[in-house]
Amino acid sequence: MNRDTICLLYAGCLAVGGLVGYLKKGSLPSLLAGVGTGGILGLSTYFALPFQPTIVALISGALTVAMGNRYRKGGKFFPPGAVAIVSGIVFVGQALYISNNGWTR
Known part of the structure; x- marks a missing residue:
């Protein structure tokens, strides 16, 4: 599985998770955060933006x-x-990619 496929799956999981949080608990922050971050990651990966590795690393x-x-407190x-x-796993993967290939694609 290539790096872009993993990033798209991660983006989809974030977006779906935000939607589920909204539908189950009525949490608008979950919806905005999940769909927002998932959308940014998905679009930057799908359209192959030059700084996509950096965007994914920062968000993850x-x-x-x-x-x-939140886990530590709750x-x-x-x-x-x-x-x-x-997110930590995706971050480490992106950091390794960036260290080998630079900040851009």
Whole structure:
């Protein structure tokens, strides 16, 4: 599986997760954050933007920190702990790609 496919799957999971959070709990912040971040990641990957690796690294890194803090404070693994782990994995993958290939595609 190539890097773009992983990024698109990650973007889709974020968007669907935000939508599910809104439908289950009526959480507008979940909807905006999930669909917003998923949309930015998906569009930057789909349209092969030059700084796509940097965009993915910044968003996944921010989500790792934010959701990790939510997990630490709340103690619930799902969804904040799961999102933190998946985002951390994506972040590490992007960081390795950037270290080998530079900030752009």
